[in-house]
Amino acid sequence: MRRPRGGSPEPPTRVAALSVTPLQDLCGIITPNGLHYERHHAGTPTIDPLEHWLIVHGMVQQPMIFTIEDVRRFPSVSRIHFLECSGNTQNWRAPKPELTVQDTHGLLSCCEWTGVPLATILAEAGVQPEAKWMLAEGADAAAMTRSIPIEKALDDALLAYAQNGERLRPEQGYPLRLLLPGYEGNASVKWLRRLKLGAEPFETREETSKYTMVMPDGETRQFNFVMQAKSVITFPSGGQRLGPPGFYEISGLAWSGLGKVALVEVSTDGGASWRDAALQEPVMSKCLTRFRSPWRWDGGPALLASRVTDETGYVQPSREALLKQRDVRSYYHYNAIQNWSVAAGGVVTNAG
């Protein structure tokens, strides 16, 4: 059997299975490439871009092979989008006070991605009308696969080859990755080598035994793609310590997988009262939005929280409201309001 080009099944490299973005140390919305979170299912492959091809086949008029050089000849676009792992923020159980925002929310990053709209390349092969799903396969040691709805593939999906102005880092899928704005990070398959169109989902390991949510009503939900609206205060946040009482600017990040952030509210009294935060322009769809809110700290205990509403009207739930819908058994897609406790003296801890 001929081996796929570029997909040499080399053993996985010895790297951490995940690393998290230091949100507490970043300003604005852009994640520097070296600080983008990583999640690997079998390490980072070493790929010669001249040996890496993309094949598009299955329910298409004409199966096609593209070199990376080919992909880069197509008309390109650049867009700024967040990526978030759906396992981000494990606050289901009693909160651990020592956790920082990097611990709780660090599987979140935001970059300018440059590439070709996937619809352009699919049109080159000609998608058959019966095709409803698309299998995306990576060239890592796990040959990781996910099934993607055709509507998403033809909407705003990108074949990305650059990130924040430079070619993708190996850890982010060099030389080519799928980028599905607003979807759980795992679906944006890295080191992309194969796209197969089909009538049904392919039921891969990563969409059956993983990335599925066990619900209290006894069903297990698959294909939970969209990252619902979520926000978090990055300053002041867990592990930090305020100085003397007086003026501080509360700052944080808000985002939605369904579109733009419409409103962010901030509370300093544990949700008893809320006031609107200022949103840094431009506010972009499926992109991090930086929010800021002035605060005069009186030196006493405070409970800080932020709550986002997106342009669809969806409001980020409280932890109690989310736990009424589902619990730790669903594991993924925790998006409840995050509370940071400020003690007299200024020490900030995780309050879940």
Place this chain on the structure above:
Amino acid sequence: MPDRIARRITLAIAATLAAGVVRAAEPYGIGRPATPQEIAGWDIGVSPSGAGLPSGRGGVRRGEAVYAEKCASCHGAYGEGKPMDQLVGGFGTVFDMKPHKTVGSFWPYATTLFDYVRRAMPLNAPQSLTPDEVYAVSAYVLFLNGIVSEETTLDKDNLAKIVMPNRDGFVSAYQSPSVGAKP
């Protein structure tokens, strides 16, 4: 806008049109057709229907030997897990607060087992197993879970017909925008 700049822009547009600007709807003619042989070499996936299952066959007893050599060091002598995922047992625990989600208790399709072992296992040498070995070790893991008998031999005609215990436990949360629902 000064006239000379406007004229320059007009000339630039005219030159672009003359050079053959394509409309978005037209194919760009980039890339090349994939041959059936190339597709066969790349397409290692297996669907729930059984499409993509290769020729070959393997039974429980052969699978026991393959498992002992290639799998037991990570998944335990009998699939009990540690250091890596538990593969066997855990029936009835899926809804516990600390569930044991195994191939037997959780996975909805036997084809997913074959597909994943074929593409990703063993961890230190993925895609090194022959189709016969993948059939055999799949049969063994299913046997350990009490889903097939010890005499079972799996091939492309019978593997997809296996009904996994949790087959009906899954529902799709995805709703196509074309039927009027939110994505």
